[in-house]
Amino acid sequence: GAGVSQSPSNKVTEKGKDVELRCDPISGHTALYWYRQSLGQGLEFLIYFQGNSAPDKSGLPSDRFSAERTGGSVSTLTIQRTQQEDSAVYLCASSTGWNYGYTFGSGTRLTVV
Amino acid sequence: AQSVTQLGSHVSVSEGALVLLRCNYSSSVPPYLFWYVQYPNQGLQLLLKYTSAATLVKGINGFEAEFKKSETSFHLTKPSAHMSDAAEYFCAVRVGQGAQKLVFGQGTRLTINP
Numbered sequence: 178g179a180g181v182s183q184s185p186s187n188k189v190t191e192k193g194k195d196v197e198l199r200c201d202p203i204s205g206h207t208a209l210y211w212y213r214q215s216l217g218q219g220l221e222f223l224i225y226f227q228g229n230s231a232p233d234k235s236g237l238p239s240d241r242f243s244a245e246r247t248g249g250s251v252s253t254l255t256i257q258r259t260q261q262e263d264s265a266v267y268l269c270a271s272s273t274g275w276n277y278g279y280t281f282g283s284g285t286r287l288t289v290v
Numbered sequence: 291a292q293s294v295t296q297l298g299s300h301v302s303v304s305e306g307a308l309v310l311l312r313c314n315y316s317s318s319v320p321p322y323l324f325w326y327v328q329y330p331n332q333g334l335q336l337l338l339k340y341t342s343a344a345t346l347v348k349g350i351n352g353f354e355a356e357f358k359k360s361e362t363s364f365h366l367t368k369p370s371a372h373m374s375d376a377a378e379y380f381c382a383v384r385v386g387q388g389a390q391k392l393v394f395g396q397g398t399r400l401t402i403n404p
Contacts, residue, residue, distance in 0.1 A: 181333070208390055220334075220380065220394040227390060268333060272390070278324060279392070281333030 179203075181282035183269050189288045190259055198254040198285045202271030209252050210272070210279060211244060215265040223267075226252065259289045292317045294364075294381045296395035304403045309353075309368040311398050313381030316362065322384040323364045324392060325355055329377045337379075340364060351375070376402045 182201040190196050202209050211223040222236035226246040237243070241259075246252040256263055266286050270279035297312040315321050322341050326334040338349025345357040351374075355366045366379060378399045382392040 210391065212394075219396040222391055222393065225391050233391065270334075274390075278326075278336035278339055279334070281326075281335070283331070283333045 181269055181271050181280050183267075183282035183285050185285060186283065187286045187288075189290060192261060192289055193258055195255065195257045196259055196287065198256075198267050198269075198287070200252045200254070200269030200271075200282060202250065202252070202269070203280055204250075206271035206273055206280070207249070208272040208274065209246055210270045211252070211254050212268045212270065213265045214268055214284070218265075220268065223254070256287075259287075261289050263287060264289045292319075292321065292383045292385045293393055294323075294383045294395040296379075296381050296398050298398055299396060300399045300401065302401040302403060303371050305373055306370050309366070309371045309375065309400065311366040311379050311381075311400065313355075313364045313366065313395060314362050315364060315381075315383050317383060323355075323357065324382040324384075325349065325353070325364075325366050326380045326382060326394075327351075327377050328380065328397075334380060337366070371400075371402050373402050373404065376400055 184199045207228045209226045212220045224244045225233040241257045244254045266284040268284045270281045272279045293316045295314045324339045325337040327337050328334045338347045340347050340357045348354045353368045378397045380397050381395040385393050
């Protein structure tokens with residue numbers, strides 16, 4: 178597609194429920210990243226996929242968080258047993274390589290009530 | 291470890307005035323540095339990048355940044371602010387040689403006064 182597409186744009190969920198956030202990167206971009214943006218916290222790296230290599234999961238805050246990327250394209254970030262502190266904007270980005278910069282999606286605003 | 295620090299979480303300037311957003315980096319290897327802009331309810335957009343070529347980098351919307359190794363800085367400037375420049379600006383550094391991920395600063399919110 179023309180840009181990075183994320184869905185849903187907004188998600189309100191009850192504490193303890195599981196949520197899935199979807200990212201559809203730009204076609205042909207081999208690298209895909211998930212970041213979390215909390216109020217006043219800047220952008221926090223979560224996970225990075227590059228081609229068929231094992232993902233860099235070093236930023237995932239707990240084992241409640243997981244992500245997969247199917248067929249080298251669409252990625253899903255799953256948060257299990259959501260907590261209020263998980264409320265944030267989750268941003269996905271894709272790239273052909275770090276030196277070209279990232280192209281970001283508009284994000285999914287997650288609110289846990 | 292590589293990191294960036296943005297000085298000032300909020301900056302306010304008058305329309306037509308100089309914009310200066312500060313970013314200092316920490317890196318044990320030659321850094322690769324980026325500035326991104328985020329308009330309300332949107333994702334981040336690349337403004338410009340430094341990848342060890344020219345130290346003065348020109349970006350979109352009239353912005354530029356100068357890499358100063360002696361000061362470990364990569365400040366973002368624009369000679370004359372426009373109302374449409376109101377947004378949040380993030381400085382970022384590439385982490386590690388051969389690595390792909392970026393580490394972002396805390397962001398600076400720019401307000402333009404008419």
